[in-house]
Amino acid sequence: MKRNVIIAQGGGPTAVINQSLVGAVLEARGYDSVDRVYGALHGIRGLVDEDFVDLTRETHGNLERVAATPSSALGSTRDKPDADYCKAMFKTLAAHNAGTFLYIGGNDSSDTVRIVAEEAKAAGYDLTAVHIPKTVDNDLMENDHTPGYGSAARFVTQAFTGLNLDNRALKGVYIAVLMGRHAGFLTAASSLARKHEDDGPHVICLPERDFDMDGVLARIKETHDRIGRCIVAVSEGIHDRSGEPIAASLMQSVERDAHGNISLSGTGALGDLLAQEVKAKLGIGRVRADTFGYMQRAFAGAVSDVDAREARDVGEVAARAAIRDGRTASVTIERIGNYAVQYDLVPLEKIAAKTRVMPDPYIAADGLDVTRDFLDYARPLIGSAVPEAARLFENNPVEKQLSR
Amino acid sequence: MKRNVIIAQGGGPTAVINQSLVGAVLEARGYDSVDRVYGALHGIRGLVDEDFVDLTRETHGNLERVAATPSSALGSTRDKPDADYCKAMFKTLAAHNAGTFLYIGGNDSSDTVRIVAEEAKAAGYDLTAVHIPKTVDNDLMENDHTPGYGSAARFVTQAFTGLNLDNRALKGVYIAVLMGRHAGFLTAASSLARKHEDDGPHVICLPERDFDMDGVLARIKETHDRIGRCIVAVSEGIHDRSGEPIAASLMQSVERDAHGNISLSGTGALGDLLAQEVKAKLGIGRVRADTFGYMQRAFAGAVSDVDAREARDVGEVAARAAIRDGRTASVTIERIGNYAVQYDLVPLEKIAAKTRVMPDPYIAADGLDVTRDFLDYARPLIGSAVPEAARLFENNPVEKQLSR
Numbered sequence: 001m002k003r004n005v006i007i008a009q010g011g012g013p014t015a016v017i018n019q020s021l022v023g024a025v026l027e028a029r030g031y032d033s034v035d036r037v038y039g040a041l042h043g044i045r046g047l048v049d050e051d052f053v054d055l056t057r058e059t060h061g062n063l064e065r066v067a068a069t070p071s072s073a074l075g076s077t078r079d080k081p082d083a084d085y086c087k088a089m090f091k092t093l094a095a096h097n098a099g100t101f102l103y104i105g106g107n108d109s110s111d112t113v114r115i116v117a118e119e120a121k122a123a124g125y126d127l128t129a130v131h132i133p134k135t136v137d138n139d140l141m142e143n144d145h146t147p148g149y150g151s152a153a154r155f156v157t158q159a160f161t162g163l164n165l166d167n168r169a170l171k172g173v174y175i176a177v178l179m180g181r182h183a184g185f186l187t188a189a190s191s192l193a194r195k196h197e198d199d200g201p202h203v204i205c206l207p208e209r210d211f212d213m214d215g216v217l218a219r220i221k222e223t224h225d226r227i228g229r230c231i232v233a234v235s236e237g238i239h240d241r242s243g244e245p246i247a248a249s250l251m252q253s254v255e256r257d258a259h260g261n262i263s264l265s266g267t268g269a270l271g272d273l274l275a276q277e278v279k280a281k282l283g284i285g286r287v288r289a290d291t292f293g294y295m296q297r298a299f300a301g302a303v304s305d306v307d308a309r310e311a312r313d314v315g316e317v318a319a320r321a322a323i324r325d326g327r328t329a330s331v332t333i334e335r336i337g338n339y340a341v342q343y344d345l346v347p348l349e350k351i352a353a354k355t356r357v358m359p360d361p362y363i364a365a366d367g368l369d370v371t372r373d374f375l376d377y378a379r380p381l382i383g384s385a386v387p388e389a390a391r392l393f394e395n396n397p398v399e400k401q402l403s404r
Numbered sequence: 405m406k407r408n409v410i411i412a413q414g415g416g417p418t419a420v421i422n423q424s425l426v427g428a429v430l431e432a433r434g435y436d437s438v439d440r441v442y443g444a445l446h447g448i449r450g451l452v453d454e455d456f457v458d459l460t461r462e463t464h465g466n467l468e469r470v471a472a473t474p475s476s477a478l479g480s481t482r483d484k485p486d487a488d489y490c491k492a493m494f495k496t497l498a499a500h501n502a503g504t505f506l507y508i509g510g511n512d513s514s515d516t517v518r519i520v521a522e523e524a525k526a527a528g529y530d531l532t533a534v535h536i537p538k539t540v541d542n543d544l545m546e547n548d549h550t551p552g553y554g555s556a557a558r559f560v561t562q563a564f565t566g567l568n569l570d571n572r573a574l575k576g577v578y579i580a581v582l583m584g585r586h587a588g589f590l591t592a593a594s595s596l597a598r599k600h601e602d603d604g605p606h607v608i609c610l611p612e613r614d615f616d617m618d619g620v621l622a623r624i625k626e627t628h629d630r631i632g633r634c635i636v637a638v639s640e641g642i643h644d645r646s647g648e649p650i651a652a653s654l655m656q657s658v659e660r661d662a663h664g665n666i667s668l669s670g671t672g673a674l675g676d677l678l679a680q681e682v683k684a685k686l687g688i689g690r691v692r693a694d695t696f697g698y699m700q701r702a703f704a705g706a707v708s709d710v711d712a713r714e715a716r717d718v719g720e721v722a723a724r725a726a727i728r729d730g731r732t733a734s735v736t737i738e739r740i741g742n743y744a745v746q747y748d749l750v751p752l753e754k755i756a757a758k759t760r761v762m763p764d765p766y767i768a769a770d771g772l773d774v775t776r777d778f779l780d781y782a783r784p785l786i787g788s789a790v791p792e793a794a795r796l797f798e799n800n801p802v803e804k805q806l807s808r
Contacts, residue, residue, distance in 0.1 A: 169446075
């Protein structure tokens with residue numbers, strides 16, 4: 001008997017999450033055992049609310065256009081299912097004859113798939129469930145990297161390429177706050193913008209290390225004294241020795257999602273605090289702070305071609321694993337050679353609700369920079385034809401005629 | 405006797421300001437009457453400090469690469485010259501046999517050219533001075549638009565294309581603060597990202613109108629009630645009825661440049677204030693605010709091809725006017741047809757230190773949106789091949805099987 005496939009998207013959008021959607025939909029539509037491919041709106045919320053669109057009716061052309069469009073075309077959610085939530089889902093799945101559930105998301109979404117798969121087993125509901133990886137944070141276990149990261153890292157690289165030159169033109173201290181709650185991969189990507197010896201970022205503050213204001217101020221002062229300017233890239237998740245995020249201490253009220261995550265984005269408070277500290281403690285006049293915010297995960301037009309094709313692939317691999325092989329698992333990306341990848345499947349428990357952070361060899365000994373290992377790791381992920389900065393030749397100064 | 409040409413860049417960088425530099429340099433290098441073309445570092449500051457690089461020695465290839473690189477390759481300044489400052493400049497100019505001064509900048513930089521030209525005349529120094537327009541604010545008098553605006557507007561358009569879909573996926577209220585002290589052109593460009601009926605921005609707050617918090621909140625509530633989300637684009641320069649910028653009232657200390665401008669960028673305070681108001685007064689849970697900051701003027705890789713070619717042209721026109729025709733003036737852009745431009749020269753006094761704001765026909769009657777006239781005006785400026793958002797077809801909902 002033919003059964004239907006349900007696909008949905010969870011967590012924060014990325015620039016290539018629709019590539020995975022389309023990879024899965026096109027693969028799923030090709031099986032005789034599949035009747036319809038439904039998209040659930042706003043993640044698992046759509047499964048409870050019975051809110052589906054029929055992706056079997058989409059044209060190839062429109063699917064390709066959607067694949068090239070950032071953010072989650074089906075909408076998203078941060079809901080976390082419990083037993084009752086799952087019971088309601090299975091009622092919907094049964095009413096729509098669904099035997100396959102594909103969920104595109106990060107570590108919280110993989111936990112959702114794990115819960116749904118376990119509850120289905122307990123309830124005796126025949127369901128194959130596969131998690132398709134995505135996250136700009138690049139913090140999934142068992143993966144060399146995750147779809148969405150390469151494009152966000154490319155955006156950060158392109159932004160810092162310009163910001164470095166903006167700061168070089170007008171001098172002073174520039175602080176940028178980037179996404180990354182526990183993992184500093186995206187903040188670290190700012191280093192890919194460096195070309196000349198004195199290019200920024202000159203200081204990189206990662207959540208993998210305790211934030212030490214005095215150490216950071218000393219590094220800013222040293223850099224500013226030396227070249228008259230300094231660029232600082234800071235993860236939103238930087239925290240003190242107790243583990244308390246600096247950003248959270250600035251909030252009037254802390255906002256948590258169903259998975260227990262504190263919302264750190266969508267405010268400029270952390271950047272403003274750091275700028276005030278630099279002004280007050282170092283007496284530097286021109287200090288500016290920006291918070292990259294939601295642009296970095298959903299910008300239209302800074303997509304990594306490598307990221308896009310891998311995002312497409314993991315969607316296809318997931319649909320094949322579920323529909324042809326009946327596997328309940330998570331799709332992973334393994335790096336082979338320099339640079340190539342292959343895909344694999346791992347048990348959901350190995351990914352679910354776990355967080356990978358930057359390995360020590362990627363972080364400089366002083367904790368305020370990345371290493372060449374990180375650059376080698378990240379460079380291929382941001383794709384081809386990355387805009388490059390050029391300078392005027394520096395060996396053509398005009399001899400001074402006046403003595404001042 | 406051959407004399408030298410000095411070129412410099414003032415004010416805030418743009419993504420195409422080096423196109424103007426290279427247009428002027430290549431043109432200037434072609435004249436028999438010109439010996440050397442020097443670049444002054446950090447604007448007029450370099451003329452006082454005798455800090456020059458010899459642009460006659462640059463290769464064509466490197467100049468083209470620099471032209472395609474954002475931000476001011478020669479560095480910039482916000483210095484405003486007085487009589488003594490000019491006296492020091494003329495000493496340097498004389499020592500380096502300079503007869504032509506080309507300055508790329510906005511309204512403050514055009515005022516600098518006016519001052520320098522007048523002081524040169526008073527001091528009997530033989531100098532031809534031409535102002536080359538640039539500003540992401542698009543606020544120069546006598547110009548249909550200014551180089552730098554098209555690329556910044558393109559960045560804003562691409563950002564909002566993604567942000568609109570990000571907000572559509574996760575709902576709630578999203579507030580973005582954009583550059584624009586007195587003129588709302590750049591904030592208004594967010595409207596170019598709209599494609600579908602319900603696309604944001606849904607509210608646009610411009611400095612051309614007094615900011616009315618209650619009116620804005622009412623519009624946000626109406627939009628959020630209707631579609632479950634709302635995107636607000638806000639100029640950093642919004643002000644109350646007294647003309648006091650809301651952002652300035654949030655600052656611990658107000659920072660002014662030599663031209664008397666308050667620094668409004670480089671802080672997230674305005675966005676955070678607005679987000680707090682929306683949370684407190686409307687009781688909406690998910691409210692996020694981003695401040696676009698310096699990315700919007702110097703991002704590497706979102707350049708408008710139209711903007712780039714016009715920036716190149718005005719540099720060339722300026723060098724020709726100064727060197728061949730001995731004109732002291734400002735270069736302007738006039739729109740002819742739909743869409744083409746031609747260039748002209750106007751007296752510096754017509755541009756210097758003056759500000760053009762958005763004309764009334766570009767602003768909706770309620771003051772919270774732009775008109776079709778604005779869209780028609782701005783659309784050609786952001787160039788070709790702007791990334792476009794696609795949606796899944798909306799006429800394929802799956803019939804509900806359960807009655808809840």
